[in-house]
Amino acid sequence: MEKFTTLTGVAAPxxxxxxxxxMIIPKQFLKTIKRTGLGTALFHEMRTKEDGSENPDFILNKPAYRDAQILVVGDNFGCGSSREHAPWALLDFGIRCVISTSFADIFYNNCFKNGILPIKVSEDELEKLMDDAERGSNATLTVDLEAQEIKGPDGGAISFEIDPHLKHCLLEGLDDIGQTMQRADTIASFETKMEETRPWV
Incomplete structure (x- = not known):
């Protein structure tokens, strides 16, 4: 998993x-277990018209936001089913950070497992960041995970809280498998001991 340290990028509101x-990734795109290729289906029903053509009014289809790496979104983002395809689609599109006042629990944890930083802020802070994000190509935010700080285009800064363990995993690029592999020596030692003391197992 790619490490998350500091991200400077365009924020889409x-x-x-x-x-x-x-809404993030419609059910018809859940047939794959690959984590790649889902970016084209991100927000499919909003990004495309009924005839399959691109909806020019949708924010991520506008020239200033096509390469957005940050989303500033409304309350309760990622609710609904627990599909992990949702963060897969966001990441494949290029989104590395999502900022909201609240997230659905399963989606929130799935983000950390896939290298996406979900940040919780207050309503007033979200309103300020939403205003920053509406500046088009000038809507650049800098997210510093180590400092736990979001810097706006005007230089203002907002601090955010994050669980220390989840922060460590993102900074080190550790998903569940990566965390397990950090204990490879301990696991190997245990297996050797089991073979010696309980060879029938």
């Missing part, structure tokens, strides 16, 4: 509340 995982 999605002010709607209760954006669920089916």
């Amino acid at each position: 999605l002010p709607w509340v209760n954006i669920d995982t089916d």
Whole structure:
């Protein structure tokens, strides 16, 4: 998993509340277990018209936001089903950070397991960041995970809280497998001991 340290990128505003995982990645795209290739289906029903053509009014289709790496979104982002395809689609599109006042628990934890930083801020702070994100190509934010700080285009800064363990995992690029492999020597020692003391197992 790619490490997350400091990210400077364009932030796209999605002010709607209760954006669920089916809106993030519709069910017809869940047939794959690959983590790549899902970026084209991100927000599919909003990004495309019924005839399959691109919806020019959707924020991520606008020239200033096509390469956005940060989303500033409304309350309760990632609610609905627990599909891990949602963070896969965000990451494949290029999104590394999502900022909201609250997230659905499963989606929140799935983000950390896939190298995405979900940040919780207050309503007032979200309003300020949403205003920053509406500046188009000038909507650049800098997210410093080590310092736990978001810097806006005007130089203002917002601090955020994060669980120390989850922070460590992102900084070191550790998913569940990576955390397990850090204990490879201990696991090997245990298995050797088991073979010696309980060879019938």
